[in-house]
Amino acid sequence: GQQVMQIPQYQHVQEGEDFTTYCNSSTTLSNIQWYKQRPGGHPVFLIQLVKSGEVKKQKRLTFQFGEAKKNSSLHITATQTTDVGTYFCAGLPGYNFNKFYFGSGTKLNVKP
Amino acid sequence: DGGITQSPKYLFRKEGQNVTLSCEQNLNHDAMYWYRQDPGQGLRLIYYSQIVNDFQKGDIAEGYSVSREKKESFPLTVTSAQKNPTAFYLCASSIDPPWGAGDSNQPQHFGDGTRLSIL
Numbered sequence: 001g002q003q004v005m006q007i008p009q010y011q012h013v014q015e016g017e018d019f020t021t022y023c024n025s026s027t028t029l030s031n032i033q034w035y036k037q038r039p040g041g042h043p044v045f046l047i048q049l050v051k052s053g054e055v056k057k058q059k060r061l062t063f064q065f066g067e068a069k070k071n072s073s074l075h076i077t078a079t080q081t082t083d084v085g086t087y088f089c090a091g092l093p094g095y096n097f098n099k100f101y102f103g104s105g106t107k108l109n110v111k112p
Numbered sequence: 113d114g115g116i117t118q119s120p121k122y123l124f125r126k127e128g129q130n131v132t133l134s135c136e137q138n139l140n141h142d143a144m145y146w147y148r149q150d151p152g153q154g155l156r157l158i159y160y161s162q163i164v165n166d167f168q169k170g171d172i173a174e175g176y177s178v179s180r181e182k183k184e185s186f187p188l189t190v191t192s193a194q195k196n197p198t199a200f201y202l203c204a205s206s207i208d209p210p211w212g213a214g215d216s217n218q219p220q221h222f223g224d225g226t227r228l229s230i231l
Contacts, residue, residue: 006154043202045219098210099145103154104154
């Protein structure tokens with residue numbers, strides 16, 4: 001069945017260091033969305049990527065969609081303590097537009 | 113102020129008991145979803161509804177039931193058949209269900225969740 005794998009599961013960084021999380025799908029995706037869940041909170045939508053090779057930026061966050069539309073990454077430059085949380089990707093398979101499949105998430109901890 | 117309201121925030125279930133989690137949205141969204149979140153795991157889809165009076169099983173529907181009699185409401189019942197119900201349950205909605213490739217697919221808006229435990 002459809003799977004969206006996300007690595008790493010956890011990442012501990014010193015404030016100011018960079019952070020990257022990766023998502024890989026077993027099948028080609030139509031879209032990929034990224035969400036952030038703060039500790040004790042609910043996921044909040046960050047961005048959506050739809051085109052092969054697409055790159056989008058939000059301040060210190062850079063999102064990429066692979067050329068084959070099977071992988072995606074989120075990179076945070078110079079992390080801050082406000083970046084703490086779990087980052088999820090959610091992929092919409094190209095063969096079935098009914099639902100998004102969420103990755104297992106990467107939990108980011110930033111040490112001041 | 114528009115949003116999704118889940119209640120209760122915490123819920124305890126006795127063995128053999130059915131419990132119902134409430135999810136209400138005033139965003140006028142057509143699509144609604146129920147997810148289960150376990151520690152260290154992602155969001156697993158239980159049920160989803162693309163339109164009122166219609167719903168579909170997700171990946172882990174066994175032991176759960178839903179109804180969608182009104183656009184704004186999508187309650188989830190955790191039945192006694194669900195042997196491991198302890199988890200964080202999240203309800204979400206989107207303007208439309210996913211329907212094709214491209215920017216037309218809408219983000220999901222989540223409620224604050226219900227934490228269910230076994231007594």
